[in-house]
Amino acid sequence: MTLDINKIRREFQILDQIVNDEPLVYLDNAATTQKPQQVLDIIRDYYEQNNANVHRGVHTLAERATVQYETSRDKVCALIHANAREEVLFTRGTTTALNWIAKFAEQIIQPGEEIVISIMEHHSNIIPWQQVAAKTGAVLKFVYLKDGELDMADLRSKITDKTKVVSITQVSNVLGVINPVKEIAQIAHQHGAIMVVDGAQSTPHMAIDVQDLDCDFFAFSGHKMAGPTGIGVLYGKAALLEQMNPVEFGGEMIDFVYEQTATWKALPWKFEAGTPNIAGAIGLGAAVDYLTNLGMADIQAHEQALINYVMPKLRAIEGLTIYGPTDNQRRGGVIAFNLDGLHPHDVATALDMEGVAVRAGHHCAQPLIDYLGVAATARASFYVYNTFADCDKLVQAIQLTKEFFKHGTL
Numbered sequence: 403m404t405l406d407i408n409k410i411r412r413e414f415q416i417l418d419q420i421v422n423d424e425p426l427v428y429l430d431n432a433a434t435t436q437k438p439q440q441v442l443d444i445i446r447d448y449y450e451q452n453n454a455n456v457h458r459g460v461h462t463l464a465e466r467a468t469v470q471y472e473t474s475r476d477k478v479c480a481l482i483h484a485n486a487r488e489e490v491l492f493t494r495g496t497t498t499a500l501n502w503i504a505k506f507a508e509q510i511i512q513p514g515e516e517i518v519i520s521i522m523e524h525h526s527n528i529i530p531w532q533q534v535a536a537k538t539g540a541v542l543k544f545v546y547l548k549d550g551e552l553d554m555a556d557l558r559s560k561i562t563d564k565t566k567v568v569s570i571t572q573v574s575n576v577l578g579v580i581n582p583v584k585e586i587a588q589i590a591h592q593h594g595a596i597m598v599v600d601g602a603q604s605t606p607h608m609a610i611d612v613q614d615l616d617c618d619f620f621a622f623s624g625h626k627m628a629g630p631t632g633i634g635v636l637y638g639k640a641a642l643l644e645q646m647n648p649v650e651f652g653g654e655m656i657d658f659v660y661e662q663t664a665t666w667k668a669l670p671w672k673f674e675a676g677t678p679n680i681a682g683a684i685g686l687g688a689a690v691d692y693l694t695n696l697g698m699a700d701i702q703a704h705e706q707a708l709i710n711y712v713m714p715k716l717r718a719i720e721g722l723t724i725y726g727p728t729d730n731q732r733r734g735g736v737i738a739f740n741l742d743g744l745h746p747h748d749v750a751t752a753l754d755m756e757g758v759a760v761r762a763g764h765h766c767a768q769p770l771i772d773y774l775g776v777a778a779t780a781r782a783s784f785y786v787y788n789t790f791a792d793c794d795k796l797v798q799a800i801q802l803t804k805e806f807f808k809h810g811t812l
């Protein structure tokens with residue numbers, strides 16, 4: 403089924419505005435996506451009608467809030483095809499989820515054992531592993547690139563029987579490439595390693611089945627998938643979550659507390675210390691409903707159509723370098739680029755003058771940017787509400803930017 407993008411756009415009121423005298427073209431979706439009316443409504447409705455703390459009160463509002471919060475967990479469980487709702491933990495976002503896994507890694511890694519990640523990881527999938535290596539004496543190894551993609555031969559050579567953890571992003575927030583994480587999980591498991599998938603840039607854009615991927619952990623953020631900020635998910639296989647110590651301690655996560663010791667609640671609550679982000683979780687549940695109703699396969703197909711449409715036009719611009727794979731089928735909706743002789747911040751500022759919102763900088767992936775041999779890049783990233791007209795506007799604005807910096811005038 404083809405999506406009715408005009409109808410979808412009407413649900414995102416924020417898109418309908420003028421920026422710098424031009425209609426807004428929002429192409430910074432890898433940083434955060436906009437939220438549809440349904441998500442905004444449910445958060446407002448929660449605060450207006452049902453606000454109460456969860457898991458503790460017996461009164462009606464507390465019951466309603468708890469049901470809404472826990473129903474969101476069921477929705478997320480269904481979205482990613484987890485085996486059981488206990489395997490879905492609410493976190494602050496991908497960063498928190500990856501930090502929790504790293505804490506678990508500290509529990510199980512011995513000196514000299516190895517952690518394998520890739521050069522295209524976001525800082526939140528690098529720095530926690532640097533910390534684990536520093537604390538445990540483990541070795542942090544990087545897999546590099548070939549033709550703008552993960553070099554699978556390098557990956558096979560880096561993963562050995564000493565490898566304890568492999569942690570790879572499913573979609574790069576700079577290169578846009580979709581990594582074969584299912585195949586990588588098989589390789590990791592052949593060597594007895596745990597497979598972690600950073601799903602921050604994949605979950606919003608494609609169908610996810612954690613059981614099919616057979617990953618051990620999977621992390622993502624609500625705000626990149628039409629949900630609110632401050633809420634995310636850590637999926638983990640139940641057997642591993644059982645072994646994993648809680649990262650935070652306090653209210654909500656305990657069973658019994660004595661003067662000197664305490665015992666923990668069962669999964670998933672043993673990880674959710676303190677009053678959680680109730681409104682955030684409920685908002686995420688609404689975002690999951692929203693995306694599921696559109697259909698994850700249709701969302702991916704729409705973004706693929708945008709990429710197929712815009713890529714040849716971008717490639718035709720002289721002096722424009724695009725990073726990542728040349729095969730569009732290997733890409734999600736992220737395009738990092740540079741214009742010869744121009745700083746990407748100047749490019750992003752010039753595009754903003756045309757109403758086109760893109761990000762410029764290192765995209766929280768400094769090792770990758772160094773590896774690419776540049777100081778920074780500009781980046782356009784698409785979502786389900788972007789149109790072919792948005793693609794045309796991007797191309798036109800890049801051309802105008804080129805002209806402007808060449809002649810100093812438009």
Ligand code: 7TS
Binds near residue numbers: 495496574575600603
């Ligand atoms: N992993 C990847 C692949 C990401 O793209 C990001 C955020 C994160 C992890 C961290 O997510 P958070 O929600 O915990 O912050 N990426 C970006 C970006 O590309 N521009 O701004 C944030």
